[in-house]
Amino acid sequence: MGKIYWIGACVVGVITFFSIWFYAFASWGFLIGLAIGWLPAIIGAVIGALIWPLVVLVGGWLLIIVISS
Numbered sequence: 001m002g003k004i005y006w007i008g009a010c011v012v013g014v015i016t017f018f019s020i021w022f023y024a025f026a027s028w029g030f031l032i033g034l035a036i037g038w039l040p041a042i043i044g045a046v047i048g049a050l051i052w053p054l055v056v057l058v059g060g061w062l063l064i065i066v067i068s069s
Helices: 002-028 030-036 038-050 052-068
Strands: none
Touching: 002 030, 002 038, 002 052, 038 052
């Protein structure tokens, strides 16, 4: 079970990192978003990776709601 947890944590962490970094890039502009956008991205990625089963569960639930409506 430990190996599966770390694989999921890595996948969710990477996806979360790039999602938050892209959001910072889009919100703060090219210079600030690119230069310091990785700071909130890495914090969010670590938190998301630690609680990845909950992130996947809620994300799947939201995806089902969006698709069904």
